[in-house]
Amino acid sequence: MTLSLPTHLPVVDHDELHQRMMGNALLAERMLNKFVATAPAECDQLESAIRIGDKSTVTSLAHRHKGTAKTLATHRVAAAASHLEERAATDSVSELLALLEELRQLHQEVRDVVGGESTCSAPENGAQRP
């Protein structure tokens, strides 16, 4: 069973991200870069918590990751993190590791977007007052 959103959705919703970053394309790009840079370490933390059966840490790490993903309008990442948070209480380590793997793949998708073209269609100096 998977609660992930349909894979045809873009991994980053650029319009929403643009709005959340108040029109600042540079900020959006910087935040996405920060996200892909810190994601592997967060996944490693999650992996060790899963392996030692520290369910509350799995819950809180997954919860925080979900929040970060929502802030960056990466909804499929948020859905995967949310799924991990919901399933954190299970005793099945393999199930959780599989969910984590799904999360890592999504991070790779975000990384591909960030490494590719500009992440935002807005002008680079687009810091707009609300």
Place this chain on the structure above:
Amino acid sequence: MNSTSKSLRVLVVDDDPIAAETLAYAMSQFGYCSEVAGDGIEALKHVRTGQFGIVISDVEMPRMNGIELCKEIRARNACGYTYVILLTGRSDTDSIVEGLDAGADDYISKPFHPAELQMRIRAGERLLMQQSRELMIFAMAKLADSRDNETGSHLERIREYCRLLCEELSTWPQYQDVIDGIYIQSIYETSPLHDIGKVAIPDRVLLKPGRLTPEEFAIMTQHAQIGGDTLRAVAEAYPEAVFLRMAYEIAMTHHERWDGTGYPRGLSGEDIPLSGRIVAVADVYDALTSQRVYKPAYSHEKAVQIIRESSGSHFDPAVVRAFLILEDRFREINRELGDVVGYTAGPSHLPGTAIRMA
């Protein structure tokens, strides 16, 4: 572009660096200075500096979560009020209820919508401004009052009495259009200024035990005119500030009497502003039930009797009617906020001689 001209400082508390930085950026766009803390413990250190008027905090954080942080802030409210906004998941009603119960002022769903957040912060800013204005006015009033009433809670009681009378009168058809929420808030804030003109009265008159000579009494009566003139000048300089206009009216007219025998101008009936007529009853009730250098404290019953008998002569009969309806509430406030004194049945003087109202 950052514009950080506003003096309000905002503390952003979130263990997610990306969310925290996004929030901090939004603050700079709204024109506020902000600081970021990664959890409740770190946030508390910042709050204790007294520099932050508003705290925007995530709920789920390690070490100390947002709800615990809120409780801690409320438990040690040393440096004025801190306005707390919690960031919660959209469907997380449990933590919303828990947060509001812990003393949070507002909550906003996470991730935030910039325009909504800005509105919520403005609401907080308005509340903080009103609160600091209230504190400022009260501090001024206390300073003036401290010369002849160093330890008493006279001003705290006066504003409670005035608010009670207004709340009652506002339910009467003839006052519904006059007394609204702003009126009640204004009288609560400005009634403590009624005797501000006493700063100009010399000690030998202000602090004299016993009865005043006619010459001394004449000096004493000047406090209404002096206070009124001072506040009128301020009110004229800031005509949009409704509460200053009321402060002026109260200082000037709280010793006018319904029958026209009061001072300083001898106004009568409805020529006396309603705020002045309300403060007159509150002030006399408090003077009667308090001990002063020139008189002992009268019992509540005695004070009620005197006020009832002065309806239509000293006082507006409508305000006295409201007072008599609220009599028990007055007694409660007098007990709660009363200065510790023994009551006496009161000497058998006429009210005009028994109390030296000034």
